[in-house]
Amino acid sequence: MWATTSLIALALALAADAFAVALCQGAAPGxxxxxxxxxxxxxxxxxxxMPMIGWIAGLGFLAIMRSLDHWIVLFLLGFLGLRMIREAAGCDPETPRGALAxxxxxxxxxxxxxxxxAAGVTLPTLELPVLLACAVIGAATFLLCTGGVLAGRIASRHVGKYAELAGGLVLIGLGLKIFVEHQFLGA
Incomplete structure (x- = not known):
């Protein structure tokens, strides 16, 4: 029972960042x-x-990844966030805005x-089959992100370009949060 509850909590926690991006994708037109x-x-x-890769790679690769992951996240989410903000400003009305492809x-x-x-290294502590844990994490993320896009679409109908602008700011903020936590707070 504890292992199942822990796995569900882990899956939801890991899906949170992806869910935020999915909400932003729903705010984009179309x-x-x-x-x-x-x-x-x-x-x-x-x-x-990714948890499967983390589990396979073990702690040796994890140390290298932890030294770089926050930089990669900061760059990618910052870039995507700035792109959404620029597109929310309406630089080219003929081009579909904000849709990641x-x-x-x-x-x-x-x-x-x-x-x-990184969480993949801890999967054996759940005392559940690793493939099952990865499947639950993937399924939870799929469901949350699919629903997140649809929820973002509903919200964007009411707030239009402001939702896309806010989505870009959320992505940048998320990148900064992860960067600060990993760089300065030892997360």
Whole structure:
């Protein structure tokens, strides 16, 4: 029972960053079920894969990753946030704004799942099969992110470009938060 509760709490905690990005994606024009499923799949797959990599790599690789992950997150989320802010300002009304696709979507998925890489080292402490833990983490992220895009779409109807602007600021803030925690607070 304790292991199951811990796994669910871990899955929800690891999905929080991805959920914030998904909300921002829902705020971008043209968000619908297709984007929700694409974002949910990308983030869910990254969140399911990274703990497995962390578990396999063990503590040797973790030390290297911990020294770099906050820089990678700061750069990727900062870049994506600035892009959303610029697009919210309406630089080109003909270009769909804010929708992550291709490498940008993959980059955001990886950036928000770097903490799952470190969490992968701790998976044996849950005393559950590692594949099951990775599947639960991925499924929780998929569900939260798919719902996050749809929730962001509903919110954007009421607040329009302000939701996209706020989404960009949230991404930058999230990158800064992770950077400060890892660089200065030893997280």
């Amino acid at each position: 968000a619908g079920m297709s984007r929700a499923l694409r974002v949910g799949t990308a983030f869910g797959a990254a969140q399911a894969t 291709g490498w940008a979507l993959a980059g955001a998925a990886v950036a928000t799942s770097l903490d799952a890489l």
